[in-house]
Amino acid sequence: xxxxxxILWVPFFGALLVALLPAAQHRLIRGLALAxxxxxxxxxxxxxxxxxxxxxxxxxxxxxxxxATIGVSYALGIDGLALPMVLLTTLLVAVALLASEQVxxxxxxxxxxMLILEFAMLGVFMARDWSLFFMFWELTLIPLFFLIDLWxxxxxxxxxxxxxxxxxxxxxxxxxxxxxxxRLTPTQSFAMAVIAExxxxxxxxxQVWLLLxxxxxxxxxxxxxxxxxxxPLAHVEAPSPVSILxxxxxxxxxxxxxxxxxxxxxxxxxxxxxxxxxxxxxxxLYGGLLAWRQSDLKAMIAYSSVSHMGVALLGISTLNEIGLxxxxxxxxxxxxxxxxxxxxxxxxxxxxHTREIADYGALIRVTPRFALFITLALLAGMGLPGLVGFxxxxxxxxxxxxxWGWWMLLASLGVLISAAxxxxxxxxxxxxxxxxxxxxxxxxxxxxxxxxIPLAAGLLVLGMxxxxxxxxxSATIAKLTTLFTHLP
Numbered sequence: 321x322x323x324x325x326x327i328l329w330v331p332f333f334g335a336l337l338v339a340l341l342p343a344a345q346h347r348l349i350r351g352l353a354l355a356x357x358x359x360x361x362x363x364x365x366x367x368x369x370x371x372x373x374x375x376x377x378x379x380x381x382x383x384x385x386x387x388a389t390i391g392v393s394y395a396l397g398i399d400g401l402a403l404p405m406v407l408l409t410t411l412l413v414a415v416a417l418l419a420s421e422q423v424x425x426x427x428x429x430x431x432x433x434m435l436i437l438e439f440a441m442l443g444v445f446m447a448r449d450w451s452l453f454f455m456f457w458e459l460t461l462i463p464l465f466f467l468i469d470l471w472x473x474x475x476x477x478x479x480x481x482x483x484x485x486x487x488x489x490x491x492x493x494x495x496x497x498x499x500x501x502x503r504l505t506p507t508q509s510f511a512m513a514v515i516a517e518x519x520x521x522x523x524x525x526x527q528v529w530l531l532l533x534x535x536x537x538x539x540x541x542x543x544x545x546x547x548x549x550x551x552p553l554a555h556v557e558a559p560s561p562v563s564i565l566x567x568x569x570x571x572x573x574x575x576x577x578x579x580x581x582x583x584x585x586x587x588x589x590x591x592x593x594x595x596x597x598x599x600x601x602x603x604x605l606y607g608g609l610l611a612w613r614q615s616d617l618k619a620m621i622a623y624s625s626v627s628h629m630g631v632a633l634l635g636i637s638t639l640n641e642i643g644l645x646x647x648x649x650x651x652x653x654x655x656x657x658x659x660x661x662x663x664x665x666x667x668x669x670x671x672x673h674t675r676e677i678a679d680y681g682a683l684i685r686v687t688p689r690f691a692l693f694i695t696l697a698l699l700a701g702m703g704l705p706g707l708v709g710f711x712x713x714x715x716x717x718x719x720x721x722x723x724w725g726w727w728m729l730l731a732s733l734g735v736l737i738s739a740a741x742x743x744x745x746x747x748x749x750x751x752x753x754x755x756x757x758x759x760x761x762x763x764x765x766x767x768x769x770x771x772x773i774p775l776a777a778g779l780l781v782l783g784m785x786x787x788x789x790x791x792x793x794s795a796t797i798a799k800l801t802t803l804f805t806h807l808p
Contacts, residue, residue, distance in 0.1 A: 323366075324446050327364050327446075330363065331413070331438040332436065334353060334357070335436045335439070337352055338435065350420075350421075350427070353417055353432075357410070357414045357417050360410045361413075364407055373792055375795055376399060376800075377399070378397035378398065378448060379397065379398060381395070381397040381448065382395065382396045382397070391502075392452075393511065395447070395449040395452060395512075396446045397446070400792050400797070401576065401579065401796045401800075402446065402576070403792060404651075404789065405569075405652075408568065408655045410442070415774065416564045416565055416663075417561070418771040419768070421767065434463070434565075436462070437460060437464060437565060439459075441456075441460060441573065445573075450515060451510040458488075461487055461488065464480075464483060464562070465483070467559065472558050472562075476557045476558075479554045479556070479557035480554075482554065487550070494537035494538065497530050497534045497581070498510075501515050501530060505517075505519075512584075515584060522585070522587075524587040526588075527589075527591070528587075529588075531581065531588035534578065534581040535592070537577075538578040541573055542571055542632075544603050544630070548607075552622040554566060556622065559666075560618075560665065561666065563618065563662040563666070564659045564663055567621065567625050568662070575629065575633070575647065578636065579644075582636070586803045590639065590804060593637055597638075597724055597727070599630075600633040601730045601731060601734075603630030604634065605733065607623050607628075607629075608624070610623040611626075611737075615676050616676060617665045617676075618665060620677075621658060621661050621662060621665065624738065625658055627737075627738060628658075630734070631731070634720055635648075635650060635716040635719060635720070637724075638719040640723055640804075641798060642722065643715070643719020643722070645793060645794065646712055646716035646719055648793045650712035652789065654709075656775055660693065660775040660779065661697045663771055663772065663775065677744075678748065681748070681749075681753055681755050682754035686758055686763070687761055687764075693772050694749065699742065700783065701738060702735070702742040705783075706784055708782040710783060711783060711786045716731075717731060
């Protein structure tokens, strides 16, 4: 049985079924969408039982030739880098759908687009053919445009247009890079393995120019400074369940794609190391400072994402095993942290209709469960020992010190800044004088518990016992590292 195809196409056919249902059948639409997202979740997590952590080889591989003439195929497969992203995607989509109870207008379209978005994101992480990868990469634009434009906030039209223009602009650079590399392959194939064999032999200068094009394209999605302009507005205006996927999964697509192209352009990666670390350190500090200045909770989380993904880029820039392992761990850690924060802040906003920190106070007395989980997510984001953020950041800092020495003091300053705005947010939300308008505020309900608990468990379990996820990633990272260490 082709398990990856089954997982990939379950959300797509779920979207088709949702689209065929009568618009008035709200409960049936929600139930059908959740059933398909849940099935994809169960099937994807079932891959862990069959996945061989000892090898870096592509597993569960499938291929159907579409055109032998131009070398295009429907090729799927996963390794230790792709599998955690697939698991994270199916988990966060299920969480986002559970948190979508407040969506009542255009329900059929909303759930159909959410499932199409899951289909596209899974395709990016599973694709083993660059043409297929690019098709799924571009497909994510369509559902996100409609989800933001139709169900977003007051500035949703500007936010959706900004997102599409930025991402399409970056995609042009990705496409140009792929076409150039494709023309250099002796067999004229878009297969990732074939293109990697051809690209690695290119002269250093050509690799540098190609990697710069890819850096711009994938950097928009990560996002790196100064290509992050679309992110704050999109996060603030998007519905909170969509923000969960924007920050939890979409940003990881950029880092994932960058790792893939650096593996096929290793000399270019070595030449651009100083540029990568410079961008990473600026992103960490710039994103952290802007997050610290925000009074809007969603804007704060959006800018913190720039800082946290800068940590992932910092790990990538080291090109050593510990740093790259830290980058992969940070991608997973930030997905859980950002997903939890956007989920909880979104649920809180549904009750209070405000995201201003100053409008809250002493919520720990009224909503202790909200206080517990928001505090947990913020502490994980600032890298508190025992939580998942600490494990990832520690690997990145150790790898960074090995490669860049005392420059890592700037990254450590970024950690301090993240601690400052996390503690300020906790203080603003849960301490101080009680506000009479929040006395009757509802705490987390059963349906919301179902969404929150898996993310909270991930923050704790991966922080206290990270060995399984490290074992999952290690073989692939070790193979990636050898590409850089064996160069003359």
